[in-house]
Amino acid sequence: MAIEVIKPGLATTVQDAGRVGYYNVGIPLSGALDQYSFRAANLLVGNDENAAVLECSLLGPELRFLDDAIIAVTGSTMTPKLDGTLAATGEAIAVRAGAVVSFDFMRAGARAYIAVAGGIDVPVVLGSRSTYGLGAFGGFLGRKFAAGDVLKTGPAPAGARAGRRLPAELAMPLPKEVELRVMPGLYYHRLTEASAARFFEDTWTVAPEADRIGYRYRNGRPLEFCPRQQPFGAGSDPSNIVDAGYPYGSIQVPGGVEPIILHRDAVSGGGYAMIGTVISADMDRIAQMQPNYKARFVKVDLDTALAARADRQQRLDQLRAALR
Amino acid sequence: MPQVEIQCPLPGTFYRKPSPDTPAFKNDGDSVAIGEVIGLVEVMKQFSEVQSEIAGRIVRFVVGNEAPVEPGQVLALVETA
Known part of the structure; x- marks a missing residue:
């Protein structure tokens, strides 16, 4: 299972619950900045809530899915487009192999989370898959994505299905x-x-x-x-x-x-x-x-x-x- | 002739010039091609190019140099042929 990065967005990285326990030696927590929306994204696609996801800051990426996948987008208002057709945020959606997923502008909020059933498969470093950019380790080669990168995902869990929705009252509020x-x-x-x-x-x-x-x-x-x-x-x-x-x-x-x-x-x-x-x-x-x-x-x-x-x-x- | 908006893809500070002492990428009345840069947005210590997704003539810029911008905000109006 793989995803190809066509356009990386502004700063798209792999993040999870974070790297706890090393701050005393100068290694920060890292992990999804909005932990609530990160967990919501994972739960929507049937993942363990701590699975690694994509965090997008201010501008979304453009991705080509090389295999069928179930994904969910949470956090900021950044509507996904499947081969150009608008799809839902806060909902598990099916993506067909070969489809290009792009995103509308971030209309509200600053960070979107894209969970893929099975999680993003990058090595665990000091207990976490999170990217620490300054330290150049963790996540995908220790950095934000660039065009042409190919990400691996894990096997989709048994509970992964399209259609699971985040109730509106449980979405992250995005006030200005x-x-x-x-x-x-x-x-x-x-x-x-x-x-x-x-x-x-x-x-x-x-x-x-x-x-x-x-x-x-x-x-x-x-x-x-x-x-x-x-x-x-x-x-x-x-x-x-x-x-x-x-x-x-x-x-x-x-x-x-x-x-x-x-x-x-x-x-x-x-x-x-x-x-x-x-x-x-x-x-x-x-x-x-x-x-x-x-x-x-x-x-x-x-x-x-x-x-x-x-x-x-x-x-x-x-x-x-x-x-x- | 139909007018099309060029919208800002991300929030930050909008610049019409590549650097303070150089001319603007584009001025009112200039023609613009698909993929041509019309300005920069500075955010998170990075500069991102704003490219036109349409070809035509720039009727006018709606946002000034160094103005704060938000996603989807109209930057310029373009007249298509």
């Missing part, structure tokens, strides 16, 4: 204005009180540089740090600290100007003060933000973050039950 819940810390105290308040008041716009490594935001008022003599080992800018580990989801603001949220391909440490961390339940929302979408940061405490995590888990359970 998003609230992101943030727990302040570890260096929140380095901001002046007035500046910290402004960070949560302002509306921030996704910058065109935003990618799997970090999501950069602009158009809020610059942040002000409390004056201090920089400690030995820290850079001279007030946004610098002595190097520390960066949590996934942490927010750094180089020069106090543009906040960057570290996402699944981020470096694991460095010398910028982290003023807070986006709660894990909201990381999928970031994945679906196109450049120029807007975010507001909402300050929450640990209890709220844990309740949101439980809610997300419950929603995943609903998804599993609906697509069983």
Whole structure:
């Protein structure tokens, strides 16, 4: 079972649930940025929910299927076309051998997931099939796709069938204005009180540089740090600290100007003060933000973050039950 | 003569020139062939070419240089023969 890449799209990669357990040695999580939609795509085609899929950012690929296949497209609004004829998103669809699958523009959202029954068959590296582009390993030869690549897929599972549909109420919401819940810390105290308040008041716009490594935001008022003599080992800018580990989801603001949220391909440490961390339940929302979408940061405490995590888990359970 | 829209395939920042100190790829009134580049979109630290999928004459650009664009947004109107 094979798929030929005719046009690669902007940045199409193989991703799965991620590479957990190596962040301490500088190897990030990687994996699908929107884990919810990734799982939905797999469940639709009857795969294990952690099977490897194609993640498409902002612009879809054009693919030729060399064998009959069952596929599903979830996440952003990116309508598939089978030999030029529009097909459904959020539904398992049958693709005939020889068919060319292309995609309409990404009308809403930023990341689409294409699951193929049987999963994308690439070697497992450190427990995951996910691509880590900066490290040039994992996924398909450690990189995004190029024209002419041929991908192998595994044998389709017994439960694969066309027609299984994602109920509308269980699709990933794709708003152009998003609230992101943030727990302040570890260096929140380095901001002046007035500046910290402004960070949560302002509306921030996704910058065109935003990618799997970090999501950069602009158009809020610059942040002000409390004056201090920089400690030995820290850079001279007030946004610098002595190097520390960066949590996934942490927010750094180089020069106090543009906040960057570290996402699944981020470096694991460095010398910028982290003023807070986006709660894990909201990381999928970031994945679906196109450049120029807007975010507001909402300050929450640990209890709220844990309740949101439980809610997300419950929603995943609903998804599993609906697509069983 | 029928007018056809050239739509932006992806979001980002639209550029009408290959670099700041060179002329625009195309100007209002220029003819355009299938596959010809009419501009660039910068996003995720990459520049992607926007190619015309139609042949004709560019009536006018609707989006200015360095404007933010979204998928499906009309970039230019082309008059087909």
